[in-house]
Amino acid sequence: ETGVTQSPTHLIKTRGQQxxxxxxxxxxxxxxxxxxxxxxxxxxFIFQYYxxxxxxxxxxxxxxxxxxxxxxxxxxxxxxxxxxxxxxYLCASSTASxxxxxxxxxxxxxxxxxL
Amino acid sequence: xxxxxxxxxxxxxxxxxFLTINCTYTATGYPSLFWYVQYPGEGLQLLLKATKAxxxxxxxxxxxxxxxxTTSFHLEKGSVQVSDxxxxxxxxxxxxxxxxGNKLTFGTGTQLKVEL
Numbered sequence: 001e002t003g004v005t006q007s008p009t010h011l012i013k014t015r016g017q018q019x020x021x022x023x024x025x026x027x028x029x030x031x032x033x034x035x036x037x038x039x040x041x042x043x044x045f046i047f048q049y050y051x052x053x054x055x056x057x058x059x060x061x062x063x064x065x066x067x068x069x070x071x072x073x074x075x076x077x078x079x080x081x082x083x084x085x086x087x088x089y090l091c092a093s094s095t096a097s098x099x100x101x102x103x104x105x106x107x108x109x110x111x112x113x114x115l
Numbered sequence: 116x117x118x119x120x121x122x123x124x125x126x127x128x129x130x131x132x133f134l135t136i137n138c139t140y141t142a143t144g145y146p147s148l149f150w151y152v153q154y155p156g157e158g159l160q161l162l163l164k165a166t167k168a169x170x171x172x173x174x175x176x177x178x179x180x181x182x183x184x185t186t187s188f189h190l191e192k193g194s195v196q197v198s199d200x201x202x203x204x205x206x207x208x209x210x211x212x213x214x215x216g217n218k219l220t221f222g223t224g225t226q227l228k229v230e231l
Contacts, residue, residue, distance in 0.1 A: 045220070103164075
């Protein structure tokens, strides 16, 4: 049990729709990262939020956007859904430190299916 | 850019067998290296890590040594159990300061099946 909770656990959408995924960070963690894990692949970094600002982004188009709230919870929004967006979306929280080596605590993920 | 390559699975072993899962990486600078494990229906859990060359990470009988000369971080366990059945991911992280946008670069994962 990592203390990171994601909702919903499963979601089915159709192509062109918009979706919002939610994540509650582990208590005391000020950094949240989002990853996309396609079937049979390793997780791919989408972006990271630190103190409510985007702080690093992977190779994902602008239709992937996010928010981090004052309580450090977070949302991932995806507009104009495509079939290839079908994946497990993982949220991970951590505490930024001067060493730059952060232990990430992952949630169980949201399984998104785009039909 | 950074990349991680790990051996393809599935790897099927009998209980008490010796396990090796190979992992090599490409990175600029001096990354930190990790092994994560993913049990069915769950998120990833950190198994072990190493932050500098020649460090050995260990946990629950698993070990991996950071080899800068061969850019490798192979996972080993002397005697596997059925409960070790899972998908194992090798990963690296750039070294950056606080709030520096650290990200993990993962390999594609290796599924381990341990049979009685």
